[in-house]
Amino acid sequence: MENISAEKLREMIYTDKFGRRVLDLSGKGLSKVPEAVTDLTELEELDLSDNYLKELPTSINKLKNLKWLRLDNNQLRELPHSICELSNLTGLSVNNNQLSVLPSNIKHLKNLRGLYLSSNQSTTLPDEIGELKELVGLNVGNNQLTVISHINIPKDCQY
16 A cells, blocks of 8 residues: 555545545555655545554645645654645644644644644644634643643634
8 A cells, every 4th residue: 555656546536525635545554655645736635544654754745735634543753844835734633643742833834724633742832833823723632731821822713
């Protein structure tokens, strides 16, 4: 599966009820993201949940049309800074991983409405989360956060 071609992956893309082009690779036993995934620039949603991923490729930033990225239940310790170049991203779910830090350039995800980070190993959140003005959902439960009161969380955000 990790060496699958872009052509074969394109055959797995479907359109969801919202009209988004989705690739669901959840629960495929992946220990790394297939290289060809980042060639699928038409993708609007990518689900890589329930695998054994320890890292994402920096080339994830090629998925410029991506609106939702699901990475729940993996073994990710960090996210590449390049993920913050996905300017159309509205949802990022990284629950149940081993994240200890978020990229400081997360503020570049200007369209992000939902950020889900529960059950990780984070002790702090970057102040830049306060610059995500579209954010309406933030879940940081079951982490090891010491202080979040200094972050200016957008007023409409539920957390």
